[in-house]
Structure formats: C-alpha cells, structure tokens
Amino acid sequence: MGIKDVFKSASKPVREIDSERLVDRFAELRLQPLSELEARDRTKVCGEVKRMTIKPRSGIPSTEIVINDGTGDATVIFSGRRHVAGIEHGHCIVIEGVAFADANRLVFLNPAYSLLPMGEG
Numbered sequence: 001m002g003i004k005d006v007f008k009s010a011s012k013p014v015r016e017i018d019s020e021r022l023v024d025r026f027a028e029l030r031l032q033p034l035s036e037l038e039a040r041d042r043t044k045v046c047g048e049v050k051r052m053t054i055k056p057r058s059g060i061p062s063t064e065i066v067i068n069d070g071t072g073d074a075t076v077i078f079s080g081r082r083h084v085a086g087i088e089h090g091h092c093i094v095i096e097g098v099a100f101a102d103a104n105r106l107v108f109l110n111p112a113y114s115l116l117p118m119g120e121g
Helices: 003-010 014-029
Strands: 042-057 060-068 073-079 092-101 106-109 112-115
Touching (some): 014 092, 042 073, 060 092
Parallel strands (some): 073 106
Antiparallel strands (some): 042 092, 092 106
C-alpha cells in the first residue's frame, strides 16, 4: 500500500470503508449479495451481525438481527427465542431460506443458519 493509497483511504467515509471490508470478506463464499435479494426466492446469503434486539411479535418473544454483507441489509427473525446461541454482534452468519418483504425491508423468518468461524469470511 503506497502513500497515495493511505491518503485516499483516509478521506473515505467510515461506512464506505466498512462496506468494502465486508464485500472483500464474503467474496470467496460466492453467495448471493443482499443487494440482489428478492422476496419469495429461496436463497443462501451471509452477513455480519450489525444489530440485535428482542421484540415481541404477536405476544411471543423473538430475537431479531440485522445482517450486512457490504452491499445491503437483511433482517432475520427467530420466533419464540430470546437468544440464539453463538449469534453475537460482529459475528458472521450464513442464512438459508425464503425472504419476504415487510415494510421496505427483506426478512427471513426462522431460517436455517450456520455460524462462520471467527476471523473467516
């Protein structure tokens, strides 16, 4: 990395740097980018956990996470669970299922998932 590259990266917004980091991290997995995700298609995506909340849905506690792969976000809801073992902020997860559209966001409800080892994309 030359001095020009250092100055160029220093002038980029933090969000842009983070997006580039995530795109590079998940490129080798060759999964569908979240920006290309369409509702009602079975797919396999991955992302880094950016946000976690526990929200009641129809009176049932649910863990809701937002993942980001550098190209976009998706929301993943695990109904009836206050916690999902292994899923923490900054961890990477592969989600497999069918997304649906809910108020301008794509949502996976109780999908199959697998955790990626720390430090790997």
